[in-house]
Amino acid sequence: MYEGKSHTLFAKYAIPQMIGLVFNSVYMIVDGVFIGNVLGRDSMAAAAVAVPLIEILIAISMAVASGAGIIISGQLARKEKEKALQVFDTALICAGVISVFIAVFGNLFIHPLTELLGSTPQIHDEATEYIRYIVSFSPFLIFSFLLSGLVRNDGSPKLAMFALAFGSVSNIVLDYVFMCPLNMGIGGAALATAIGPVFSVLIMLPHFLLKKGNLYFAVPKLQIPTVRNIFTLGFPSFIMEFTIGIITFVYNIAIVKHGYGEIGLAAYLLIGYLMLIILTLFLGMAEGLQPVFSYFTGSGEVARCNDMRRFATKVFLAMGVVCYILIVLFSQYFFSIFNPGDTELITFTADKSLSYFCAFFLAGYNILMISFWQSTRYTAKALAISLSRSVVCLPLLVLILPHIFGSNIVWFCHSLSETITACVACVLLMKSKKQYIANK
Numbered sequence: 001m002y003e004g005k006s007h008t009l010f011a012k013y014a015i016p017q018m019i020g021l022v023f024n025s026v027y028m029i030v031d032g033v034f035i036g037n038v039l040g041r042d043s044m045a046a047a048a049v050a051v052p053l054i055e056i057l058i059a060i061s062m063a064v065a066s067g068a069g070i071i072i073s074g075q076l077a078r079k080e081k082e083k084a085l086q087v088f089d090t091a092l093i094c095a096g097v098i099s100v101f102i103a104v105f106g107n108l109f110i111h112p113l114t115e116l117l118g119s120t121p122q123i124h125d126e127a128t129e130y131i132r133y134i135v136s137f138s139p140f141l142i143f144s145f146l147l148s149g150l151v152r153n154d155g156s157p158k159l160a161m162f163a164l165a166f167g168s169v170s171n172i173v174l175d176y177v178f179m180c181p182l183n184m185g186i187g188g189a190a191l192a193t194a195i196g197p198v199f200s201v202l203i204m205l206p207h208f209l210l211k212k213g214n215l216y217f218a219v220p221k222l223q224i225p226t227v228r229n230i231f232t233l234g235f236p237s238f239i240m241e242f243t244i245g246i247i248t249f250v251y252n253i254a255i256v257k258h259g260y261g262e263i264g265l266a267a268y269l270l271i272g273y274l275m276l277i278i279l280t281l282f283l284g285m286a287e288g289l290q291p292v293f294s295y296f297t298g299s300g301e302v303a304r305c306n307d308m309r310r311f312a313t314k315v316f317l318a319m320g321v322v323c324y325i326l327i328v329l330f331s332q333y334f335f336s337i338f339n340p341g342d343t344e345l346i347t348f349t350a351d352k353s354l355s356y357f358c359a360f361f362l363a364g365y366n367i368l369m370i371s372f373w374q375s376t377r378y379t380a381k382a383l384a385i386s387l388s389r390s391v392v393c394l395p396l397l398v399l400i401l402p403h404i405f406g407s408n409i410v411w412f413c414h415s416l417s418e419t420i421t422a423c424v425a426c427v428l429l430m431k432s433k434k435q436y437i438a439n440k
Contacts, residue, residue: 006304006307006308006310006311006312007311009292009308010285010289010308010311010312010315012157013152013157013288013289013291013292014284014285014286014288014289014312015285015288016157016158016160016161016288017148017152017157017160017161017284017285017287017288018280018281018284018285018288019161019165019284020148020160020161020162020163020164020165020284021164021280021283021284021287022277022280022281022284023164023165023167023168023169025168025276025277025280026168026172028051028054028193028273028276029273029276029277030171030172030175031047031171031175031189031190031192031193032044032047032269032270032273032338033337033338034175034176034179034180034189035047035179035186035189036338036339037338037339037340038179038180039185039186040339042122042123042126042262042266043123043126043185043186044265044266044269044270044338044339045123045262045265045266045269046119046123046126046127046130046186047127047130047186047189047269048248048252048265048266048268048269048272049114049117049119049123049127049130049131049252049265050117050127050130050131050134050190051248051269051272052117052246052248052249052252053113053117053131053134053135054134054141054193055241055242055248056242057102057134057138057141057142058141058145058241059237059238059239059240059241059242060095060098060102060142060238061095061141061142061143061144061145061146061149062145062149062234062237062238062240062241062287063231063234063235063237063238063241064091064094064095064098064146064230064231064234065091065145065146065148065149065150065234065237066149066233066234066236066237066287066290066374067091067229067230067231067232067233067234067235067237068087068088068090068091068149068150068153068230068234069149069150069152069153069290069291069294070233070234070290070294070374070375070377071084071087071226071229071230071233072084072087072088072150072153072154072215073153073290073291073294073295073298074294074295074297074298075087075298076153076214076295076298077294077295077298077299078298078299081214084214084215085214085215085218086223086226087226087230088150088215089217089218090223090226090227090230091146091150091230092146092217094227094230094231095142095143095146096139098142099138099139099142099143100139102135102138102139102142103135103136103137103138103139106131106135106136106138107132107135107136110128110131110132110135111124111128113131113135114127114128114131117131117249117252122262123262126185126186129185129186129187129190130186130187130189130190131190132190133187133190133191133193133194134190134193134194136194137194137195137197137198140194140197140198140200140201141194141197143197143201144163144164144167144197144200144201144204147160147163147200147201147204147205147208148160148163148164148200148204149287150208150215151163151204151207151213152287152288152290152291153215153290153291153294154207154213154214154215155213155214156207156212156213157288159203159204159207160204162203163199163200163201163203163204164200166199166200166203167196167197167198167199167200167203168196170195170196170199171192171193171195171196172192174191174192174195174196175188175189175192177192178191178192179192232379233374233377233379235379235383235386236370236373236374236379236382236383236385236386237287237370237371237374239383239386239387239390239391240283240286240367240370240371240386241283242390243386243389243390246390246391246394247275247390247394247414248268248272250394250395250398251268251398251410251414252265252268254398254402254410255268255410258402258407258410260407263344263345263348266339266345267345267348267349267352270335270338270345270349271349271352271353271356273338274327274331274334274335274353274357275356275357275360278320278323278357278360278363279363279367281319281323281364282316282319282320282363282364282367282368283367285312285315285316285368286367286368286370286371287371289308289312289368289371289372289375290371290374290375292308292375293305293308293309293371293372293375293376294375294376296308297375297376297377305376309368309372312368312372313365313368316364316365316367316368317361317364317365319361319364320360320361320362320363320364320365321361323357323360323361324357324358324360324361327353327354327357328354331349331350331353331354332346332347332350335349335350335353352411355408355411355412355415356411356412356414356415357415358412358415359415359416359418359419360414360415360418362415362418362419362421362422363389363418365422365425366385366389366418366421366422366425369381369382369385369425369428369429370382370385370386373385378432381428381432384424384428385421385424385425385428388417388420388421388424389417389418389421393416393417393420393421394413394414394417397413397416397417398410398413401413
């Protein structure tokens, strides 16, 4: 299952997951295209309010999937199939309980939730309508990412890719049907987004129901120590994915605070779509490599694990540089597809994006190191990097720097946060190498 050189395993595991997640990001972007062209700027701002919530749901799912996947891959490497099945069943119970909790209480407190996520009075009703659909269908969104992670750890990365991609394509079709012929407005866009994961789950279920791999459904047995282990190991993944939601939340609040208003929120939605594509490239590859890193750790193949990390570092950094070059050259064309008639919004967004993405090639390196340390059970280091680039550096920079350099510095803060985090990651890596050499 894990035979071959680093580039072969990278192509087998990292690329399919990257493609699957990119398709998943596409459906959120298509929502923006339809909303921008059919409904206009305020509706785009309303949809932007829901983005942190969607990312939080994905983060919860990835926490369970990654934590369980790390344990399962190590157990399968040691031929401990029964223990792997117990972890699989426990992960499903965890996701089920969390899903029901979110769907019930999210609907009960829908208006306070919308306000908490940063809506303004002008867009509150549309934002609430969008969020209600997302909350109601949240179990399918959570299980789509959970099952894709478990399928990947069970040796079927292409199935995970196809399931996520199919769900995304179905959303694109439903966006058109609900918003154009049926004229359902922003609710139609939200419903299309909510239904996509349903198809993904249905595609992956036969893998487990028909026992096509090592993992399959059995009589569930909730084991508290296993639950604790899953969430401990998966917490860095939660923070890594949750970072997109945190960043969006921080920027939504900062944009309103510093007087950018609805145009600022709409512009950040467009920047957020571009950020989503880039981070999804990195997140997809990093998540795809998790089973490889975990398996090598479980089988004691430290040299192969480090070889994979070095090869992946080169790929991640190169891809980050290429992405920024493309942003410099073509970002205005990308933003224009959302609302081609609003030249003020397009020009404003293109200008701010150059500042926003200037050091994003380092985001890929940070995400890779989080996945590497998490998968090899250096959870504290993975958590340190996850927290640095989300709840530590960025909020502090957004809070402090505008008072010193003016409000425009807000658009530089994300790249500056990634730069500081990359420096921290390099220091931790050098310390790890020194400790490894000293222990030999």
